[in-house]
Amino acid sequence: MAxxxxxxxxxxxxxQGAAEEYDTGRAILLASVAALGGFLFGFDTAVxxxxxxxxxxxxxxxxxxxxxxxxxxxxxCVVGAWLAGRLADRQGRIRVMLIASVLxxxxxxxxxLAQGPWDLILWRVVGGLGVGAxxxxxxxxxxxxxxxxxxxxxGSLQQLAIVTGIFVALLSDYFFATAAGxxxxxxxxxxxxxxxxxxxxxxxxxxYGLLALSIPESPRYLVSRGEHDDARQVLSQVLKTGIDExxxxxxxxxxxDTRSSFADLRGxxxxxxxxxxxxxALSLFQQFVGINVIFYYSATLWQSVGFSEEDSLVQTVITSxxxxxxxxxxxxxxxxxxxxxxxLTGSVGMVASLATLAFVFATAPLVDGxxxxxxxxxxxxxxxxxxxxxxxxxxxxxxVWVLLGEMxxxxxxxxxxxxxxxxxxxxxxxxxxxxxxxxxxxxxxxxGLYTVFAALSFFFVLxxxxxxxxxxxxxxx
Numbered sequence: 001m002a003x004x005x006x007x008x009x010x011x012x013x014x015x016q017g018a019a020e021e022y023d024t025g026r027a028i029l030l031a032s033v034a035a036l037g038g039f040l041f042g043f044d045t046a047v048x049x050x051x052x053x054x055x056x057x058x059x060x061x062x063x064x065x066x067x068x069x070x071x072x073x074x075x076x077c078v079v080g081a082w083l084a085g086r087l088a089d090r091q092g093r094i095r096v097m098l099i100a101s102v103l104x105x106x107x108x109x110x111x112x113l114a115q116g117p118w119d120l121i122l123w124r125v126v127g128g129l130g131v132g133a134x135x136x137x138x139x140x141x142x143x144x145x146x147x148x149x150x151x152x153x154x155g156s157l158q159q160l161a162i163v164t165g166i167f168v169a170l171l172s173d174y175f176f177a178t179a180a181g182x183x184x185x186x187x188x189x190x191x192x193x194x195x196x197x198x199x200x201x202x203x204x205x206x207x208y209g210l211l212a213l214s215i216p217e218s219p220r221y222l223v224s225r226g227e228h229d230d231a232r233q234v235l236s237q238v239l240k241t242g243i244d245e246x247x248x249x250x251x252x253x254x255x256x257d258t259r260s261s262f263a264d265l266r267g268x269x270x271x272x273x274x275x276x277x278x279x280x281a282l283s284l285f286q287q288f289v290g291i292n293v294i295f296y297y298s299a300t301l302w303q304s305v306g307f308s309e310e311d312s313l314v315q316t317v318i319t320s321x322x323x324x325x326x327x328x329x330x331x332x333x334x335x336x337x338x339x340x341x342x343x344l345t346g347s348v349g350m351v352a353s354l355a356t357l358a359f360v361f362a363t364a365p366l367v368d369g370x371x372x373x374x375x376x377x378x379x380x381x382x383x384x385x386x387x388x389x390x391x392x393x394x395x396x397x398x399x400v401w402v403l404l405g406e407m408x409x410x411x412x413x414x415x416x417x418x419x420x421x422x423x424x425x426x427x428x429x430x431x432x433x434x435x436x437x438x439x440x441x442x443x444x445x446x447x448g449l450y451t452v453f454a455a456l457s458f459f460f461v462l463x464x465x466x467x468x469x470x471x472x473x474x475x476x477x
Contacts, residue, residue: 021240022147030238031154033215034141035161036208037097037134040104042165043201044127045073045292046320050173050313051194054183058192059117063436071432072121076128077135077425084133085140085418093141093218096133101209103130108201112191127201128425135421139405140414144218145238148470152334155405159398160327165204167320172200174313220410223247224254253410276416278464279404283424285457286400289350290450291392292428293435294319294385315382322386326393338469339399340461346395347458353388354451357381362444396457406468 048055048070056066080103088096107127114120138158146154177183180193187193222231228247235243272280334342360381364373373381408416438446 021242022150022238023240024150027146027150027154027238028157030145030215031142031157032161033211034093034097034138034145035157036204036211037100037138038158038161039165039168040100040201040204040208041131041134041138042162042167043169043204044104044107044131044165046166047169047173047197047201048073048124049170049316050177051183051197054192054194055117055120057184058194059120061117063440065117067433067436069117069121069124071429073124073128073131074425074429074432076125076130077132078128078422078429080129080132080134081136081418081421081425082132083418084136084421085414085416087133088137088140089221089224089414092221093137093144094212094215096137097141097212098209100130100133100137101205101212103127103133104205104208105202108198108205112195112198114195130205132421132425135424136414136418139401140417141218143405143413144220145234147238150335151406152339152402152469153331155402156327156331156334156398158401158405159393160324160331163320163323163327163393163397167317167324168204169197169201170313170317170320173197174317176200177313178310220250220254223250250410273412273416275407275466276412276419278466279407279416279420280423281460282400282403282465283420284427285453285460286396287424287427287431288450288453289354289392289396289457290431290435290447290453291389291397292432293446293450294389319386319389323389323393323397326390327398330394330398334398334402335469338467339403340465340467342395342399343461343465344458346391346399347454347461349391350388350396350454351451351458353384353391354447354454356384357388358444358447358451360384361447362442403465403468406471407466 052066052070055061055069061069080100084096084100087099103126107123107130110123110126111120114123138161139155142155142158143151173183176187176193176196180187183192183194183197185193187196216234216237217230219231219234222228222234228251231250232243232247235246239246330342360373360377364377404417404420405413435446438449
């Protein structure tokens with residue numbers, strides 16, 4: 001639909017004016033380019049999946065160093081997310097996208113040329129800086145250029161881009177591994193296949209930077225800089241009616257603080273505003289259910305319970321395709337059913353599927369210290385793992401990013417989103433780093449812990465998460 005002049009009409013939320021009219025095609029185009037950061041986010045964090053075993057053997061790493069090498073990028077993500085919000089308020093959303101593009105490109109080349117575990121970790125951290133920045137800037141930009149009535153669907157493009165990036169990374173891993181006869185085998189130019197897995201990221205990284213130059217700056221950033229005419233011009237590319245009213249509301253909210261900082265997040269609840277704590281907790285619960293264990297370790301996991309390397313990679317690709325399909329479903333319903341209902345439904349489904357995985361792994365007999373799944377238990381585990389991805393992908397995957405992009409007021413959005421995203425990456429780091437050690441204790445223990453967090457997430461949403469469906473960003477006070 002990009003490039004068309006299709007006009008949409010959205011219903012108005014209570015207390016708001018007439019239904020807004022907007023150019024659907026233009027809105028999708030701008031959101032899609034911003035969401036390419038999410039594609040690289042997904043690609044960068046998942047590409048190591050198919051390379052884990054080869055890297056572990058190549059550099060003779062134990063389980064502890066292997067876990068750190070896999071999750072090291074997340075340390076960069078924390079710093080990148082922490083800084084991106086403030087940098088976006090000072091330099092603009094587009095410049096942060098360009099910086100992220102450069103970081104992704106450098107990381108892809110450096111990781112592919114790594115000569116040992118520590119320089120690999122260094123380049124993974126550099127890529128993590130780009131991922132962290134993209135995780136903040138994409139939802140913020142999309143929320144700020146989107147009409148309220150389709151903001152949930154456009155915000156969900158971030159998650160669709162993430163899971164598509166995961167899929168493409170895993171598919172390219174499969175291609176390089178099978179073409180070379182294994183991830184550790186020599187492929188083009190005398191380099192191992194796992195190195196080409198990393199090199200592949202440079203292509204979308206460069207494309208992201210070039211495309212970011214083709215979209216306008218966020219109208220809210222432009223207003224904060226006093227560039228009102230430019231902001232109006234950007235709004236007119238998306239909105240067909242109500243531009244003057246929207247400009248007045250933007251000026252009113254950003255005039256309180258043209259440059260947000262972390263000092264603005266302070267409140268009476270343990271030093272932060274309550275809504276900021278809600279955003280942080282949403283981010284942590286999204287990670288503590290263990291979703292990234294599936295995408296970082298699934299190939300190694302399925303090999304450990306009896307599947308071949310090729311079959312394990314195929315199962316991982318199938319899982320990522322499933323994730324894309326359910327994310328598309330989420331996009332189609334999130335503005336109809338709301339964010340809270342999706343989260344609650346997802347929590348219930350995740351509890352059931354994770355509990356099944358915990359039971360299967362806990363009751364499987366051990367062979368050489370690893371659980372050996374029977375002919376009946378293997379398919380059950382595969383179905384449960386994919387069911388977990390389905391329930392996460394239709395709820396906590398897209399809905400959390402949508403909420404983080406829209407639940408904060410203009411005065412604190414970039415900084416609050418940066419802090420919440422940093423917390424998310426810290427949670428991701430904790431889960432990814434501890435999984436190998438938990439797996440040594442028993443996969444039933446690991447998945448039992450994730451089941452507990454999934455159950456807690458239901459009650460958290462029920463009690464504390466607000467519904468933002470249909471509300472203008474200027475009303476998020």
